[in-house]
Amino acid sequence: MMFTVTTFAVLIALGIALVRAFLGPTVFDRILAVNSVGTKTVLLIAILGFLTGRPDFLDIAIVYALINFIGVVAVLKFVKYGDMASSGDGGEPT
Amino acid sequence: MIITLVDIALLTFMGATAFAILRLRSLFAVVMLSGVYSLLAASMFVALDAVDVAFTEAAVGAGISTVLMMATLALTGERERPSRHTPYVPLAVVLITGAALIYATFDMPPFGAADAPVNLHVAPRYLNDSFAEVGLPNVVTSVLASYRGYDTLGEVTVIFTAGVAVMLLLGGRKGDDAGIKNEPPEDDTGADDGGSAA
Known part of the structure; x- marks a missing residue:
């Protein structure tokens, strides 16, 4: 029962984050929305594991969290420097 | 539920x-x-x-x-770039194809049915005999590494070739980087080329 309620809560939060990703007037709204969708995905996968009685999927959820983090860092780097290969030293933020 | x-x-x-x-x-x-x-x-x-x-x-x-x-x-x-034509004919083609595919799913066996043809062909043999034949506890690994070994080898070759190509494209000309960055007009023409090609 507890997991069911949590699943619905996560799904609603996922929907709200998606609406922000669709509407988001600025770039940062969308980046934050995508990051938040990724977090909700991690939570959803973890809860689904417990909901179906197979909590082995917890490792996968942790790996998703890492992928999400790396992806957001790469996107933010692109937004700030306009270039993936920039080291960030001395380059003027544009 | x-x-x-x-x-x-x-x-x-x-x-x-x-x-x-x-x-x-x-x-x-x-x-x-x-x-x-x-x-x-x-x-x-x-x-x-x-x-x-x-x-x-x-x-x-x-x-x-x-x-x-x-x-x-x-x-x-x-x-x-905003598109100048209204793609009604492609939309109709996509809708008709989609409707035909959905209609075709009515003939499919239920999801996960044990007597579906896909579960009767070679799957029982993999499930029953793969441990004795290959010796791996994970059936998927047995199929990928042994029964479908040549297929996996081809996939690995494709991925390796793609990786080599991407590395050549991204890192092949380090000496020219400064020249590319300092020429904004060249970037503009590049963007136009990309737009027309797409």
């Missing part, structure tokens, strides 16, 4: 994301939303018990694809 509701919710979100991708003109937003779509698809795969597929989808779709698309956006423009 609850899993069915989760499936419905995830599919609805995926459909909404796809429509948003179609309607948006800002390519940055489209790249972000395709990352969202991959994450939703990965959740869907987990809900369908295909954890390994979900893992690949998250790593490739949400991780690498987003980064590569971002790198592409750095070289081209950020706005999609």
Whole structure:
């Protein structure tokens, strides 16, 4: 029962984050929305594991969290420097 | 029951994301939303018990694809050119094809049925004999590494070739980097080429 309620809560939060990703007037709204969708995905996968009685999927959820983090860092780097290969030293933020 | 509701919710979100991708003109937003779509698809795969597929989808779709698309956006423009024609004929073709495919699913056996043809062909032999024949506890690994060994070898060759090609494209001419960066007009023509080619 507890997991069911949590699943619905996560799904609603996922929907709200998606609406922000669709509407988001600025770039940062969308980046934050995508990051938040990724977090909700991690939570959803973890809860689904417990909901179906197979909590082995917890490792996968942790790996998703890492992928999400790396992806957001790469996107933010692109937004700030306009270039993936920039080291960030001395380059003027544009 | 609850899993069915989760499936419905995830599919609805995926459909909404796809429509948003179609309607948006800002390519940055489209790249972000395709990352969202991959994450939703990965959740869907987990809900369908295909954890390994979900893992690949998250790593490739949400991780690498987003980064590569971002790198592409750095070289081209950020706005999609508005289309000048109204694509009613392609829309009709897509709708008819989709309706035919949905009609075809009525003839399919139920999802996961034990007497479906796909579960009667070679699957029982893999499940029963693979441990004695190959000696691996994981049946999927036995199929990929032994029964389908040549297929896997071909896949690895394709991935290796693609990796070599990408490394040649991205890192092949380090000496020219400074020249490319200091010429903004060249970037503009590059963006036009990309737009017309797309």
